[in-house]
Each structure stands twice: as structure tokens, then as C-alpha cells.
Amino acid sequence: xxxxxxWSVRADGSIVIATGNDDALGLYRCTPYNSYGTAGQSRPTxxxxxxxxxxxxxxxxxxxxxxxxxxxxxxxxxxxxxxTVTWVxxxxxxxxxxxxxGNSSLVLHPLIKEQHxxxxxxxxxxxxxxxxxxxxxxxxxxxxxxxxVSVLPLLLAANISWEPGFDGGYxxxxxxxxxxxxxxxxxxxxxxxxxxxxxGAQHLLVExxxxxxxxxxxxxxxxxxxxxxFSQIVTSVPRGFPVTTVPPEPPAMTVHIFLSPPQALxxxxxxxGVVLRWEPPARASVALGGYALELRQDKGGWExxxxxxPGTDTQLLVPGLIKDAFYxxxxxxxxxxxxxxxSNTVNVSTAGMEVYPSRTQLPxxxxxxxxxxxxxxxxxxxxxxxxxxxxxxxxxxxxxxxVRKRRQGTGTGRGR
Numbered sequence: 001x002x003x004x005x006x007w008s009v010r011a012d013g014s015i016v017i018a019t020g021n022d023d024a025l026g027l028y029r030c031t032p033y034n035s036y037g038t039a040g041q042s043r044p045t046x047x048x049x050x051x052x053x054x055x056x057x058x059x060x061x062x063x064x065x066x067x068x069x070x071x072x073x074x075x076x077x078x079x080x081x082x083x084t085v086t087w088v089x090x091x092x093x094x095x096x097x098x099x100x101x102g103n104s105s106l107v108l109h110p111l112i113k114e115q116h117x118x119x120x121x122x123x124x125x126x127x128x129x130x131x132x133x134x135x136x137x138x139x140x141x142x143x144x145x146x147x148x149v150s151v152l153p154l155l156l157a158a159n160i161s162w163e164p165g166f167d168g169g170y171x172x173x174x175x176x177x178x179x180x181x182x183x184x185x186x187x188x189x190x191x192x193x194x195x196x197x198x199x200g201a202q203h204l205l206v207e208x209x210x211x212x213x214x215x216x217x218x219x220x221x222x223x224x225x226x227x228x229x230f231s232q233i234v235t236s237v238p239r240g241f242p243v244t245t246v247p248p249e250p251p252a253m254t255v256h257i258f259l260s261p262p263q264a265l266x267x268x269x270x271x272x273g274v275v276l277r278w279e280p281p282a283r284a285s286v287a288l289g290g291y292a293l294e295l296r297q298d299k300g301g302w303e304x305x306x307x308x309x310p311g312t313d314t315q316l317l318v319p320g321l322i323k324d325a326f327y328x329x330x331x332x333x334x335x336x337x338x339x340x341x342x343s344n345t346v347n348v349s350t351a352g353m354e355v356y357p358s359r360t361q362l363p364x365x366x367x368x369x370x371x372x373x374x375x376x377x378x379x380x381x382x383x384x385x386x387x388x389x390x391x392x393x394x395x396x397x398x399x400x401x402x403v404r405k406r407r408q409g410t411g412t413g414r415g416r
Contacts, residue, residue: 020049024047025049027047028044051078051079051080053078053130055121056078066140067139070109071111072107075123076103085104087120088122090120106121113142116144118133140225143164143166143222143227144229146163146174146231147163147165147231149161153236153238157205165228168225173222173223174222175197175219177192177230179215180215211240229301229302259283262340263278267347273321274318276293288333289335291313294329305318322356327348
């Protein structure tokens with residue numbers, strides 16, 4: 001072994017080969033011995049050299065693609081034995097809707113909002129596993145939820161800060177929503193208050209809060225295509241004015257909130273579209289204020305579709321759906337300052353429903369000023385064509401009358 005650089009034998013008899021190369025190939029036997037001799041050699045073992053996986057084609061660091069289109073991300077690796085290549089979305093729960101083609105490329109078709117994020121490509125064989133990552137940005141969607149919402153309690157105020165989610169490819173604005181966790185007399189509407197955040201800011205100071213009162217805070221992102229999901233709700237208590245004596249802390253009390261979710265949510269197809277019907281909550285400790293409708297697609301995140309449904313309503317014609325799509329719907333109820341758990345979930349397919357536009361007919365793809373100008377131009381052109389036709393008819397009749405009058409005058413002159 002002394003003639004082979006990097007080779008050595010440990011005290012327990014193991015042989016150490018610092019750098020594997022062709023010199024290490026072959027059959028090996030171990031012979032134990034002591035002062036009395038040896039019992040013989042061990043059975044032979046063969047040393048083979050195998051190559052760990054190595055990427056020959058790596059995905060780019062970032063990919064940007066419009067929602068609904070196809071995105072193919074390459075990832076090729078080699079090794080001995082040949083490695084197996086797999087793809088997984090970081091942070092996803094359960095199986096994703098992605099596919100892998102024969103070249104180990106990730107195929108996202110059609111690309112959906114929930115496929116936005118970091119994807120990892122892993123190559124594995126008997127020797128080792130190697131991983132590379134890429135970021136997928138899905139354009140043309142509503143914003144993603146903000147993250148890391150924090151609330152700093154101040155004197156009769158609170159400072160809320162957050163990290164923006166992906167904007168969906170459009171400029172996004174934020175609003176902060178908050179409500180006190182106290183019991184009020186029954187009101188017609190729930191008392192969540194929203195404050196607009198200045199453009200470009202990622203924090204907001206909420207003032208004029210009641211001291212020593214628990215508040216719930218949440219942040220909502222919006223862009224030209226609509227609202228994203230609300231952020232996680234954070235509870236905080238603003239500080240009050242200091243006092244000379246500190247009273248003992250009261251024992252912790254459990255506040256029992258009696259607000260059950262809406263019941264028996266169901267969906268029906270009508271000539272006007274999808275109609276949802278439900279039963280009011282069975283139990284509510286304060287007067288019912290209203291409902292909010294949430295939806296999601298392809299097992300993605302829940303988004304608020306309609307947040308101001310009157311508490312007296314028990315049915316709703318669902319707006320803003322797309323033809324040949326699959327949706328899940330659920331309802332939550334508001335009563336005073338409380339929000340119920342979600343109702344049961346109903347699945348709805350708009351396949352073949354002509355009342356809804358297809359993806360290629362989405363009105364938001366055409367800006368409102370351009371749409372208004374187009375409609376106005378068509379109306380003006382139609383009116384102009386009608387007036388031109390009427391004028392041509394009148395002029396033709398007048399010309400014919402003049403010709404008949406001239407002929408009648410000529411015939412009278414010849415008779416004389």
C-alpha cells in the first residue's frame with residue numbers, strides 16, 4: 001500500500017482509498033492474523049467505479065410565461081448507472097399537475113397561477129443525488145398573497161409590515177384590513193375597516209386604536225386583474241397610556257364564539273349561469289351581517305370572489321367565471337366582528353356553458369377605454385351608414401322627379 005499514494009489501513013483493518021481511480025479496480029481479500037497465525041482469507045469483494053449524476057443541461061435561473069400557455073423547462077443528467085430525473089415544486093402539498101417528457105424536461109401545459117414558484121430537478125442513481133432549481137413566474141394573473149405579516153404595537157396605534165407576493169405581471173397595490181375583537185350590538189354589516197397603502201410602500205401605521213383591545217390585521221393585494229387572497233390574520237393589542245399602579249393581570253378567559261358556517265351549499269346550472277344556494281348558519285351569538293364567497297381552481301389557494309353578500313340572501317348568481325373551467329366554491333359568514341368557518345365545498349364545471357366567455361374572450365384582456373372607444377366607433381359608423389343611405393334615396397327621388405318634369409315640358413312644346 002505504501003506504493004499507492006493516498007492509500008492507508010486503519011487500526012480496525014479497513015482500507016482507505018483517498019481518491020478513487022483505475023488503480024482501485026479489482027478483487028480484494030482481507031487476511032486477519034495475530035501472534036498465533038491466521039484463520040485464512042476472507043471471501044473476495046469486488047471494487048467497481050461508478051459515476052455520480054452530473055447535469056449536462058441545467059434549467060435557467062428564471063422563466064417568465066403567460067398564464068394558459070405552455071412552458072417547457074429542460075433538465076438532462078448523465079451518470080453510471082444512468083440517473084433517474086424527477087421534478088418537484090418546493091412547498092407544494094400532494095401531487096402537482098406538472099408532467100415530465102421523455103427528455104426529462106418539465107412540461108407545464110396549460111400554465112396556471114398555482115404553478116408559480118421554485119421548482120427543483122433531482123437526478124439520482126445508486127451513487128448519489130444532485131439537485132438544481134429554477135423559478136417559474138406566471139404572468140397575467142391576480143397577485144399572490146403577501147407573506148411575513150408582522151404587527152408592532154404602539155401607543156394607541158400599530159405598525160403593520162409585510163413582504164409582497166408576486167404581482168402577476170402587473171403593478172399591485174395593498175390595503176390593510178383590521179377589526180377589534182370585542183362584542184358590539186348587532187349591526188347590518190361586519191365591521192372590518194380597510195385602509196389604502198401608498199404606492200410602493202410595504203408598511204402602514206394604523207392610528208386611533210383603542211388601548212388594551214385585541215385587533216385582527218390582514219393585508220390584501222390587488223392589481224388590474226383583481227384581488228389576490230388575504231394574508232394570514234395577525235392579532236395584536238395596542239399599548240395604552242402608562243399608569244402609576246399596575247393592576248394584577250386577570251385570569252385568562254376563554255371567549256366562546258357561537259357562529260356556525262353556512263349550511264347545505266349547493267350549485268345549479270341555469271340559462272343565466274351557475275346559481276349557488278345555501279341555508280343560513282344554525283347558530284350565531286350576534287346578528288348575521290353577511291357572507292363572502294371564495295373560490296379556487298386546480299386545488300390552488302382560495303381567493304375571495306364576492307365579499308359583500310347581504311345576510312338576508314340565500315342564493316347568488318356567480319359572476320366572472322370562464323367557460324370550460326372547473327371551480328370549487330365555499331361560503332363564510334360574518335356576524336359582528338366574527339368570521340365563521342367555511343361551509344361545505346361544492347364543485348362546479350362550466351364545460352359547454354355558452355353564457356360564460358372563453359379564455360380568448362376575457363374582457364379584461366381589452367382595456368376599458370379601448371373597449372368603450374371601439375363600441376362608440378361602431379355605433380357612429382352604423383349611424384353614418386344609415387344617414388348616407390337615406391340621403392342617397394332622397395337625392396335619387398329628386399333627380400327622377402326633375403327628369404320626369406323636363407320630359408313632360410318637352411312633350412307639351414311639340415304638341416303646340
